[in-house]
Amino acid sequence: MSLAELTDVVPGKRIIYIRKSVVTSALDYAKGNPSDEVVGVFRAYDEWPFQEFIPITNILEEKGGEYKVHPQEIMDAIKDTKIIKKDSNCDVMFFHTHPNWLAYPSMTDINEAAFQGYYSIYSIKYDEFNAFYFDGIMWKPRVLCVC
Numbered sequence: 001m002s003l004a005e006l007t008d009v010v011p012g013k014r015i016i017y018i019r020k021s022v023v024t025s026a027l028d029y030a031k032g033n034p035s036d037e038v039v040g041v042f043r044a045y046d047e048w049p050f051q052e053f054i055p056i057t058n059i060l061e062e063k064g065g066e067y068k069v070h071p072q073e074i075m076d077a078i079k080d081t082k083i084i085k086k087d088s089n090c091d092v093m094f095f096h097t098h099p100n101w102l103a104y105p106s107m108t109d110i111n112e113a114a115f116q117g118y119y120s121i122y123s124i125k126y127d128e129f130n131a132f133y134f135d136g137i138m139w140k141p142r143v144l145c146v147c
Contacts, residue, residue: 017049093118
């Protein structure tokens, strides 16, 4: 059973498991650039938990409130995941920060989400970390379980 099936179909299973060391890596990366939106990808192999963080370069010169991912880096990070290959054993959750806003999807996030799947947002200002499943239409909140 896939991660999407477990979190969207089975009642009560709306939890995303992620290793504490991976969250620490992502948040340290974010806090190292507190005024910029930073971007990355979490990866999970064989379903649970998310166990790897890959930083992705924000190629915008003015990064304060927006980001644009480095095209080759993002493709390298997701090329062998379920986003691209449906039979892959690797799931992905996109990550970015909001330096001065809450950890909820902004209008830009809502309008520019490129893939159906998992997204996470960390608010540097409010020290808040949230996750969502984007089904192509709606952003559905998820519970993050750091283990």
